[in-house]
Amino acid sequence: MDNEFPPRELVGPTIQKRKKEKSRAVPLSKELLARKNEIARVLGTKVDQLDKQLRSLTDEQRRTIFYKITHDGPVKISGIGLKPLTDRSESITLAVPTGSDLHSFKEKIQAFAADIPKKDRVKHPELARIEDVERGDPKDRLSDELFAKYDDLVKKQYVICEIEILSLLNGRNKQREEIRQILADLRSVFANGIHGTLFEHEEREGVCRAVIRCTGEMFRRLVEEDRWQRRISWFEPKPKFETFQTVRKNFKIQDLETISAPNDQVPIICIVDSGVSSGNPFLEPVTKDEMLKSFLKHSPDNPYDENGHGSGVASLAAYYALDLNKGARNSGKAWIASARILDASNQLEEERLFSKVIEEVVKEFVPLGVRIFNLSVADLAKKWNPDNKRTQPRTSWTARTLDRLSREFDIVFVVSTGNIPLNQIREYINSEVEYPSYLCDSDSRILDPGQAGLALSVGSIAPSTLISQTADTAIALAFEPSPFTRSGPGIKEETKPDLVEFGGNLLRSADPLWVQSNLATNVVMASHQLSPAIAYDYGTSFAAPRVANKLAIVLNDLTDMGPANVSAPLLKAFLINSAGYRGDLNHLQEHLDRKRWLDVLGNGWPDAARATECDDYSVILFHQGRLGADQVAFFEIPVPAQMIDSTAKKRITVTVVHDPEVQKWGLENYFGISLKWRMFRGDVDQEKIIDGMSTAEEGNDESETVDIPNELKYEHKVNRRSRGTVQHDWCEWTQHREEFSNNHYTLAIASYKKWQRKVEPTKIGVVVRIEDLGGTVMVYNEVRTQLDILIEQRAKV
Template identity: 25%
Template sequence: MTANYQHLNISKAPLQNDRRTRRVNMPRIRRGDLRQHGQMLLNQLQTLRPMLTQVPGSADDGRYILKLNYSGTMNFSALIHHGVEFVSQENKQVCVVFSDEQGLATFAEHLSSLGLGNTELTYKQILEALDGIEGWSAEDRKSWALRRYGFPVAERFKLDVELWPIEVAHHPKRIDLYTRFEHWLQEQDISRQDKVNLDSLLMYRVEVSLPQAEHLLAHRDVRFIDLPPSSGISYQQINRDINTLPARLSSPAENATRICILDSGINTNHPLLSAAIAESASFVPDQDAFDEQGHGTAVASIALYGDVEACNQSNFWQPQLWLYNGKVLNEQAEFNAETIEATLAAAVAYFTDLGCRIFNLSLGNANAPYDGKHIRGIAYLLDTLSRQYNVLFVVSAGNFAGSDEPPVPQSSWRDEYPDYLLHEASVIIDPAPALNVLTVGSIARHNATHDAQRRPEDIQHLCPATENQPSPFTRHGPSIKGAFKPDVMAYGGSVASNVRQGQWHAHMRGLGVLSCHHQFQGATLFKELSGTSFAAPYITHLAGHLLNEYPDMSASMLRAMLVNHASVPQAMTQAFPQAMRESYKNAHTTRNREIEREVTGYGIIDEDALYRSSEYVVVMRCEEQIENNAHQFFELPFPASFLRSQRSTREIRVTLAYSPAVRTTRMDYTATRISFRLVKGRSLDEVQASFNHQTQSETETRSDDVQTNRVVSAQQRERGTVQSSVWTSRQRNPDEKWFIVVTRQDRDWGEAFSSEQEPYALVVTATDRDNAQAQLYTQIQAQIREQERARARIG
């Protein structure tokens, strides 16, 4: 049996460089006739001004909203010089600003002066960049769901109303904004149900009539109106006699990891769960924490045991994690009348006080597919809470059940798989786009239904996906700026079509994942389900066991460790035909992006070396902090035997994770960027020079070395807050030295929201499986000790 060891710790080198700056000359928008351009914009502003005064909310404080369309880049902080105040960047070429009468007069005066030879305007390039001036319209305020479905057909109905999040939560301007709005709601006899006030999110749940809803669509301070979140689940049962279970299960160790299931509740009396239940709490008014629907119980059983099917086959049940039950969905497993963001914030605060470090959220808002623009709603909340509490959220990517408008698939799930997996109708839904969480998609484990197993001679049910391929219902990314989402995949089941009843008759019996039944009695201990909801808790299970082994790990380290052990298997890649992969990679809008990454992210987690290293596979980890505009250096302790010139496969994996502050008013979203490069050099001094601000004119910039054998480029991975790549080689040079360079750069607006020292987690895995005599762990451990002694001598 192969010996296993605790993962090793590595340290950064005792030096730090100022970040090497990049010289970028932003292209200036040139207008043929500046005078004519200024007059065109002035006419638009003068036409708009009378309408602005009629917008509800404007009369309260004499301020107005303008939507500025622009080309190229925009200096948002300098807009104030032209009489307007930046509020939000709404997409790549649109920003929204506030102004008052005096500001509008200044804006009009500057536009009228544009192009006059005797007038010199400060920041004239801003006016040159403007393409047009509009108001924020009712159509701009409609969400995807509202545009698609319209308002509910009812005398009164609920809406989620998001206001412009000016300043931060408790700033006097913010308080004045929401005080005026709440007074207006009272005047309009609009019933306020709930409210969420965070730095970058100000949202109300209201109950309205149709005329009141139309009035809201015109209100100056309203940024966005959405239908309340929608969720739904379905399942079928599988039987097992309760008397065959072990007589009594032992509880987890007292100091075992505490994981929280935020869902529809848990049936805490289930014989396979009761020993691990720590505490339950309901955040749904007038309802206890019991699971009426069964969704939460199913999720909890997978989070506790991982592969319930394997446990059932062996009849081996050993709880090693504590389950905390937070009911945030009602008895129909739907979001309640209160704003789900407020409910989740209260639940997370409650359970973090009880020591929970990992939270599973197998829920999604089908009314909020990611539109490629702002991250908002639940996703923004989770990104904020993960940073605030240093907790890991594991969320599901969401399920795709087909689309009528447009029809997806058009005729057959099986024939059109996997094409529809990349259709715009099957994009990830809130909260899956969140960056500081682990988002989980689903892969298939089985491909034969119960009927197909009993009657293999009959053609009745056909499954689009086979083992380890994306489930037919899993949703695709990417998230903002092209960040990989989902991050990883896990078994979530599959569905098949009855070929004699048409494409819409989905059948899952025999194709799902096994979980506990909330209404257990006699032989109904288990049930079978399919969905990304049941892939996410498997990752929660892995994270919980990892925290059992290494209780000091931060949430960022947990994410880094899990992603570091993920890869895209050949079966998953082959789900997408070669021609389809090449076409996607070469297309203008998706250039250099791999189609399988959009659906599977970093892939499936290999558990072999997740918890322990061996002499063949060595995991090294480090938690550090870095200041803005700085480089930090790690000299990797690779022995000569690993870098030998003899031909054999060796592998280096590097993963970095961090949890930045975020803002919904910026398309950049994250306040800071931390990234890494894997480089080689003769010495640390040589590498340092390549990343030194003071010597940048004498040396060329450095990206990753050996790019031809790398699976994810630096440009692709650094779009996310968990970043990973793998380098595979057959021959190396024993005299080579390998280094990781970590860099931090705050965005121009982000320094105020970031910490002076931002934490991050780094994981490196060296693999040498072809070497039968490998003593890689022993040799790397010796190298680390030598590095420590050398630093002590210098110190």
């Protein structure tokens, strides 16, 4: 950061209550209207049969069944005598009857059939999207991975997995009591370890997540027996993480200059991984023994790395890159804390619950001043691919935990997207699904918990095409997506990864086809040993800590600059606002679905220097604060009229980040508040903007316009960029007219309440960069002067 040109704080916004439009019934398509009576007849017949079956059961029998509803698009099942059993999805809902019959369901179907359409609208239009209703199969509660192996699992000596225990009772006390009873019943049938063991468990709002180990026969009973059908709502495998394999090169640490420690004031990054070996010459200067801790129950006094993954990650978080050239200086930019959660085989201890361990880590290190946590481990068994789920898409318990902790402690998690295995890449190419197209395949989706809504998810790009000792060729060109990087989107179909960093490249041979790594295309990092001191590997695991390193640099700059208590949303907004795309973006867009390239490259490669750096021709404006539900914040953005003097491109880059409450289970919209922002030129009457933004409701990607002229045309459509907690976009123009700056530009940020219950305000971080790319207009001084005038005007009011 240039101290002569520091970022400038925006004048506080004007806040208005957003006017809500009356809800309007959604019209049915002509095709569905034509089939309305047939849909009602078929659906009514199925529900009538289920109703008769339900009436014939005893109360005890009714408490053991659930239904599977298949639908085309989201549906609400309230008011029809059913209650969701698991997370709702776009296509399938598992639900339980709330009474002794389905009379309410039948009544709605009859009303739907009898209603005469008016302007293509009918009563209960969601019924038209229901394709089937049937009694659920016990195995519908299995994840895809367990379902595929079920016949083999029930024959095994023992099975270890995670389960979700559910209480459907009303009232917190009743729910907790029922969960306690279910846990007691589980311990009873496990018979003190003879048939199984209940390990760690974590309770939250009527749901309990637990780790169990049991015999194959007991696993079958828990899945198929009536008494467990509604008590255990979900089964999925334990997390499984990638191991660390390295190739070491002959290297002499004594050939380097002194490796220097960071100063005492720089931020601390906590590496949540396999531990850190502080005896390594690169790691010793950036670690302190009291900041190295083990969360292993079997090795609580051993925080040190036994396989190399955590040490490699830590070195990149501290230095960004290691310079091995003779006489090179390596200077740490961050202190490293370490939370060892993985054992010598790079796996979580079998009795431990991943989410609970992470919460223990956060509560241990936040009081020590840690704001940035790097989690470069991804669950190989869990691809975030809701379109491909057999039953329910899972808003992951672990990802949800990261989001909850991020908001509660005002911290930033940096997570990796995970890697596509080499054998899978070979299969793609053998099947003539070439790079980069296969990166968008459903089997190449982001690994859990990379989809976390409040975490920064990081994918990988290739640093170069340099190859050592082989005639094979690199798959990716420099700055293109690494051949192994996984793609989004995230929980709310938002852009994931958020950012990309250098994580390596892969090679391919022509005849025979082979895909492999190479010493020169891998990332150099510290090993977990004194000698050899370095290791080489590739992966998004090693891209993520480089983003953590840049976050620490930005946090240090902002702390020096002086805004009190830099919030996590503002910290993320500064770094993401600096991001851009390197290499030939047009080439990539030609080979990827134009709507999907963001799911591979995210918002681009971040530049820590640019994040806080202004000059004569550019200025960064920022704001941090809170925004309540159904409010609109209006910011005045000074854009100099002198822009008319420049014939070069002008650019405004806007990043808005917020940290809404997240659902504790899965029965509501994931975020309690969503945001949407727009920017308008200075030749628009501000009262029109206020009226328009106050009434503008959310829509889909095709309904983008609000009837206000002279809105700036940004790169992405407004609803596309508004899906998640990170909303980043830019606008470029060449010709600037004097009337554009008649008044200040207006940045309007609207919030939308998504839950029926009370929603807490969300913290927001706003960063706006204004620049004359031709270097003609003295943007910084002009904007600074206009901000000073604004401050004086506000003071007089």
